[in-house]
Each structure stands twice: as structure tokens, then as C-alpha cells.
Amino acid sequence: MKICVLVKEVPDAAVEKRIDPSTGRMDRSGERNLNPYDTHAIEAAMQIREGGAVEVDEIVAVTMGPATATRALQKAVSLGADRSLHLSDDALAGSDVAATGYALSKALESESPDLVLLGQQSDDGECYTIGAVVADHLKMPSLTQVIKMDVSGDGLTCERQAEYGYDTVQISLPAVISVGDAINEPRYPSLKAIMGAKKKPLDTKSAGDLGIDASLVGADGSRVQCGDFHDPPAKAAGQIIEDDDTDETVQKIVAWLDERKLI
Amino acid sequence: MPDILTYVLHYGGAFNKNSLGAVSEGAKQAAAIGGSCHAVVVGGDDLTDELCKTLGNYGATKVFRAKGPEGLAQPVVDAMAKIIEENGHSYALFGGGLLGFEIGAGLAARRHAGVTMEVINIKADDGKLVAERPILQDSKISDSHYRGDLGIIIGRINAFEVGQPSSDEAEVVDVDVEFSPWSSQAKMVKRGEQRGADVDIEGADVLVAGGRGLGKAEGFELAEELAKAFGGSAAVAATRAVVDAGWYPYAAQIGQTGKTVSPKLYLAAGISGAIQHKVGMQSSENIVAINKDANAPIFEFSDLGIVGDLNKIMPKLTEAIKAKKG
Ligand SMILES: Cc1cc2nc3c(=O)[nH]c(=O)nc-3n(C[C@H](O)[C@H](O)[C@H](O)COP(=O)(O)OP(=O)(O)OC[C@H]3O[C@@H](n4cnc5c(N)ncnc54)[C@H](O)[C@@H]3O)c2cc1C
Ligand SMILES: Nc1ncnc2c1ncn2[C@@H]1O[C@H](COP(=O)(O)O)[C@@H](O)[C@H]1O
Numbered sequence: 001m002k003i004c005v006l007v008k009e010v011p012d013a014a015v016e017k018r019i020d021p022s023t024g025r026m027d028r029s030g031e032r033n034l035n036p037y038d039t040h041a042i043e044a045a046m047q048i049r050e051g052g053a054v055e056v057d058e059i060v061a062v063t064m065g066p067a068t069a070t071r072a073l074q075k076a077v078s079l080g081a082d083r084s085l086h087l088s089d090d091a092l093a094g095s096d097v098a099a100t101g102y103a104l105s106k107a108l109e110s111e112s113p114d115l116v117l118l119g120q121q122s123d124d125g126e127c128y129t130i131g132a133v134v135a136d137h138l139k140m141p142s143l144t145q146v147i148k149m150d151v152s153g154d155g156l157t158c159e160r161q162a163e164y165g166y167d168t169v170q171i172s173l174p175a176v177i178s179v180g181d182a183i184n185e186p187r188y189p190s191l192k193a194i195m196g197a198k199k200k201p202l203d204t205k206s207a208g209d210l211g212i213d214a215s216l217v218g219a220d221g222s223r224v225q226c227g228d229f230h231d232p233p234a235k236a237a238g239q240i241i242e243d244d245d246t247d248e249t250v251q252k253i254v255a256w257l258d259e260r261k262l263i
Numbered sequence: 264m265p266d267i268l269t270y271v272l273h274y275g276g277a278f279n280k281n282s283l284g285a286v287s288e289g290a291k292q293a294a295a296i297g298g299s300c301h302a303v304v305v306g307g308d309d310l311t312d313e314l315c316k317t318l319g320n321y322g323a324t325k326v327f328r329a330k331g332p333e334g335l336a337q338p339v340v341d342a343m344a345k346i347i348e349e350n351g352h353s354y355a356l357f358g359g360g361l362l363g364f365e366i367g368a369g370l371a372a373r374r375h376a377g378v379t380m381e382v383i384n385i386k387a388d389d390g391k392l393v394a395e396r397p398i399l400q401d402s403k404i405s406d407s408h409y410r411g412d413l414g415i416i417i418g419r420i421n422a423f424e425v426g427q428p429s430s431d432e433a434e435v436v437d438v439d440v441e442f443s444p445w446s447s448q449a450k451m452v453k454r455g456e457q458r459g460a461d462v463d464i465e466g467a468d469v470l471v472a473g474g475r476g477l478g479k480a481e482g483f484e485l486a487e488e489l490a491k492a493f494g495g496s497a498a499v500a501a502t503r504a505v506v507d508a509g510w511y512p513y514a515a516q517i518g519q520t521g522k523t524v525s526p527k528l529y530l531a532a533g534i535s536g537a538i539q540h541k542v543g544m545q546s547s548e549n550i551v552a553i554n555k556d557a558n559a560p561i562f563e564f565s566d567l568g569i570v571g572d573l574n575k576i577m578p579k580l581t582e583a584i585k586a587k588k589g
Contacts, residue, residue: 097371128380165457168456238568253551253569
């Protein structure tokens with residue numbers, strides 16, 4: 001079985017995110033890191049490999065992004081992927097969710113995976129939906145937000161929370177699954193794995209290499225145009241108490257609640 | 264005609280409240296751009312004529328009904344793609360939740376359409392719809408303009424209000440859908456399982472909500488003690504993170520795939536304030552947050568924020584409230 005894991009490079013959570021006023025796009029400069037939610041997808045792949053129910057031949061990390069995104073791939077490899085595929089092309093810049101999903105599906109198609117795993121959301125995109133886009137292009141069954149996954153022969157038994165409670169769904173392979181962060185506790189990479197990551201094979205492909213239709217990607221190929229960024233209605237800032245002396249803090253909270261007749 | 268097709272989710276013989284909100288919103292926007300609002304339902308025999316007609320109460324003039332599996336996104340993508348192809352709808356609208364995201368995204372792929380999620384407001388501009396979506400942890404709002412034949416709008420939960428029902432009835436049209444092979448490769452084994460005790464939190468005036476910061480299942484005792492100290496109708500609520508982990512019952516979960524509440528007091532302990540949680544509690548009258556991380560997003564929308572360790576603060580707060588009540 002071959003597993004592809006979609007990973008993304010995102011701004012480090014500690015860095016303030018902003019829109020670049022000159023381009024109207026997310027400012028993607030500054031500290032960047034592997035999307036933390038994607039480490040759960042890599043860990044899920046590793047647990048399938050180590051679980052022994054099926055033979056995993058290869059785990060391939062796949063990303064679409066600028067040149068710097070190779071760092072996210074190296075991190076993914078240090079966490080267990082055997083090699084990685086980097087889809088990088090200026091023509092892809094400014095792609096919306098649908099265009100990104102299409103481009104990624106072409107990259108995945110070139111790998112013919114039995115299972116595609118993704119994170120539950122990207123820290124900067126916050127769409128939770130790339131998996132559903134990719135699956136439709138690949139003509140594979142799909143489920144998002146999966147928190148338990150049992151693999152057997154040619155199928156998966158998945159559990160996830162939807163709007164009426166927990167659902168259990170049986171899915172046949174090949175399939176596209178986005179995993180929720182409750183599915184596992186990702187391991188830390190060993191120093192040896194971090195050092196070795198740079199030596200693992202990394203393929204860089206252009207849009208043309210993968211047969212991506214240029215009219216369907218990039219800012220021009222996207223069917224959604226975002227702009228007119230504005231501020232939400234201003235909300236009065238709340239009061240903040242730093243807890244230095246807990247007895248005092250508690251007194252202040254009680255006074256605050258009492259003033260509002262909440263006790 | 265710029266018609267709008269809304270997906271309506273149902274469960275246990277009743278329509279989803281967010282879907283009804285989407286129908287009301289769809290009817291309003293259709294009127295603004297000179298089209299009609301239609302609905303699509305996919306399911307079994309519980310989708311009776313009587314039930315489907317009631318979508319007219321919220322402004323749908325026509326309901327497309329397809330027989331198919333429930334609770335899965337891809338069969339609905341097949342149904343909507345076919346209906347849109349045959350009827351030329353200009354927009355597809357969803358009330359949010361989880362399935363709406365999956366269906367909307369799948370439909371975007373199938374129909375090569377633009378999609379915007381987490382939409383909180385729709386504006387009609389010169390016969391077209393523009394979707395407003397908060398970005399960057401809700402610190403900015405971005406306007407989505409659509410190009411091409413179809414625009415897909417996925418609302419944030421509770422963004423679209425359910426309108427006052429009228430006595431209008433919708434026309435019900437059956438559609439035969441041939442499902443894609445991959446749509447039949449996922450099978451629902453068990454749906455809507457309620458994990459954990461059946462607690463009732465919706466009537467509570469005071470909710471003490473706990474998140475991953477409580478550390479472990481036993482950490483919820485701190486929240487329960489504090490709720491008890493408030494007395495009356497105080498109860499304990501939770502985030503998805505801790506419900507998924509099995510620390511607290513699903514019935515107590517607040518947020519996108521849980522409950523929406525607006526108590527007099529919402530006291531959040533060890534909760535980061537993710538958007539999917541926020542959408543279920545932001546209309547609470549007073550929000551108090553205890554979090555050890557001064558940068559936690561929850562402080563952006565709390566009325567009183569305490570930066571500190573909940574393990575130190577909660578027991579003392581419980582004692583102080585008990586003492587105050589005497
Ligand atoms: C499609 C989708 C649907 C979702 N639906 C929901 C939903 O319905 N409801 C929901 O809640 N979430 C939902 N989520 C998940 C959501 O995105 C967050 O992951 C979740 O709300 C986080 O829960 P948390 O705040 O308990 O955990 P975390 O985000 O891990 O936050 C824990 C917080 O505790 C603080 N903390 C730790 N230790 C202490 C201490 N000793 N004292 C004080 N503070 C401490 C930390 O600083 C941190 O801020 C959904 C996600 C997706 C993608
Ligand atoms: N540019 C990208 N390259 C590779 N994977 C991506 C990319 N964007 C999103 N993903 C994957 O899709 C998941 C969900 O992202 P999103 O739909 O943007 O919230 C992420 O956790 C990643 O696994």
C-alpha cells in the first residue's frame with residue numbers, strides 16, 4: 001500500500017498574520033513551519049505502517065507551495081515519510097481552494113496512492129475542505145475530520161463527529177481521508193531523523209510536468225476573487241487580569257461577577 | 264434567471280436549523296437578484312411530501328428530492344451537480360455544519376466553481392452575490408466575488424437566521440440520480456452516536472466550560488465543583504477536543520458540530536477559543552476566560568480574561584463563590 005500525505009507550510013503560530021496591502025494576498029513572509037495539523041496525518045500513516053494489518057510500501061509527503069515549502073517537506077520526512085514531492089510553479093500563485101485542490105489532485109494522480117491523508121485544517125487557510133476537492137477530482141470516496149481509523153485488507157473503518165453525534169463509516173480504498181487532531185499524539189522526530197531528512201529524495205515538479213491545465217489555476221484560473229478587506233464591527237475590549245496573587249485575582253473575579261449579578 | 268439552490272440536511276424526520284436558516288437567506292437573496300430559491304434534499308422515505316412542502320414556509324419555491332444515502336457528502340454532490348446542470352442555478356448555498364463544507368467543496372471541484380466557507384453575511388450587488396468571510400482569526404473580513412456560472416457559499420453556523428414561517432408550500436420534484444461509483448464506496452455503519460451521558464446544558468444560566476487545558480478527564484471535577492458553587496441551573500460544557508478524547512460527554516459540547524448556547528455567564532477554563540468553538544457561544548451575555556497563554560484567541564472575545572493557571576485559580580474561585588453565597 002502506498003500512502004500520500006498532503007502537508008502545507010504555514011506561518012508559525014507565534015507570528016502575527018496579515019494581508020499584504022499591495023497584493024491583497026496573505027503575507028507569507030516571516031517564520032514558517034509545517035502546519036501542525038498535518039503532523040497528525042503523518043503520524044496516522046506511520047501507525048498504519050507499524051500496525052501490521054497491511055503492508056505499507058511507501059509514505060510520500062506532497063505539498064504545493066513556494067520554494068521555502070521544502071522545509072515543511074523535510075519536517076514531514078523527519079517524522080516518517082520516505083520521500084517527498086514538491087509542486088512548485090509561479091503559475092500556481094494566488095490559487096483559491098478549488099484551484100489548489102485541483103493542482104494537488106494532479107500531483108497525487110502521478111503517484112497513484114492507495115490512501116491520501118490530510119490534516120483537519122491549515123493554520124492559515126482554515127478551509128477544512130481541500131480533501132473533499134481532491135477526492136472529487138481523483139474520483140475517490142472521502143471523509144474529513146476522522147478521529148479513528150482501522151485499516152483492513154481493502155478498506156477503512158472510520159469514526160468522526162458530525163452534526164448529530166459520532167458516525168462510523170466503512171470506506172473502500174483508494175480513498176482520501178482528512179484526520180482530526182484527536183486521532184493520535186504525533187511523535188517527536190529523532191535527531192538522527194532530522195539530520196537524515198535532507199538526504200531523502202525530493203522531487204520538484206512544475207505545473208506542466210504534471211499536466212495541470214494552466215487555465216484552471218493561479219489567480220486567473222480561480223473562480224473566487226477575495227478583496228475589499230475590512231475590519232469587523234469593533235467590539236469593546238475586555239478587561240484582563242494577570243494572575244500574580246491568586247487570592248487577589250479571585251477577589252477581583254468575584255467582584256466583577258457580583259457587579260453583574262451573576263452570583 | 265439567477266436561481267439559488269440550498270442544501271437542506273435532515274435527521275430523525277426533522278430539518279436542520281442551520282439549513283432552514285440557509286433557505287430563509289436564500290429566499291431573501293434570490294429576491295434581491297431576481298431569481299428563485301430552491302432546495303435539495305437527499306434521503307429515504309422519511310422525506311415525505313408533507314415534510315418537503317414545509318420548506319416553502321421559509322421561502323423555497325421548489326424542492327428537489329433525491330433518493331439516496333444519508334449523512335454522507337458525495338451522493339449529495341452527485342445530486343446537486345445534476346440538478347444544477349439541468350436547471351442552471353447560479354449559486355449553491357449551505358448553512359454550515361460539517362456536511363455542508365464537504366458537499367460545497369466537492370461541488371466546487373465537480374462544477375469548476377468558486378467556493379467560500381465560513382460566510383457570515385451575503386450582499387447582493389448588481390444582480391450578483393458577494394460573500395463576506397472573516398479571515399485571520401476573525402480579525403479581518405474579506406469579500407468574495409464569483410466568476411463563472413456557479414458560486415458556492417457555505418455559511419458559518421448560526422450566520423443565517425431562520426425566518427418567520429409563512430403558510431406557503433413548495434412544489435416537490437423527484438429527481439433520479441445516478442450516483443458516481445466513488446459515492447457508493449463509503450457506507451454509513453452507524454450514525455449520530457451520542458457518546459457519554461445525556462447531560463442537559465441548554466437551559467443553564469451559567470455554563471462553566473472546560474477544554475484541553477483541564478489536562479485530563481478528572482480535570483473536569485474542577486469545572487463541576489465550580490458549577491455546583493454557582494448553584495441553580497449552572498452546568499458544565501466542553502470543547503470538541505475533550506469530547507473527542509472521551510473526557511466529557513458529546514451532549515455537553517459547544518460549537519460547530521455541537522450545541523449553540525447563550526447563557527448569562529459563560530466561564531471558559533483551558534479553552535483556546537478556536538472559531539469552531541466560538542460560533543457556539545459568542546452570543547453569551549458575559550464571557551469570562553481563564554487561560555495561561557496571554558495570546559490565546561479567547562481573550563479577543565471575552566469580557567473578562569484571566570491570564571493564569573486554572574489549577575490554581577478554579578479551586579479558590581469555587582471557595583470564594585461558595586463563601587459569597589453563604
Ligand atoms: C470542522 C470542524 C468542526 C469543529 N467543531 C468544533 C466544535 O463543535 N466545538 C469545539 O469546541 N471545537 C470544534 N472544532 C475544533 C476546534 O478547531 C479546536 O480544535 C477546539 O475547540 C480546541 O479545543 P480546546 O480549546 O479545548 O483545546 P486547545 O485548543 O488545545 O486549547 C487548550 C487551551 O488551554 C490552555 N491551557 C493549558 N493548560 C492550562 C492551564 N493549566 N491553565 C489555564 N489554561 C491552560 C492553553 O493555553 C490553550 O489555550 C472543530 C474543528 C473543525 C475543523
Ligand atoms: N498547498 C497545500 N499543499 C499540500 N497540502 C495542502 C495544501 N493546502 C492544504 N493542504 C492540506 O489540506 C489540509 C486542510 O487544509 P485547508 O482545507 O486549507 O484547511 C491541510 O491540513 C493539508 O493537509
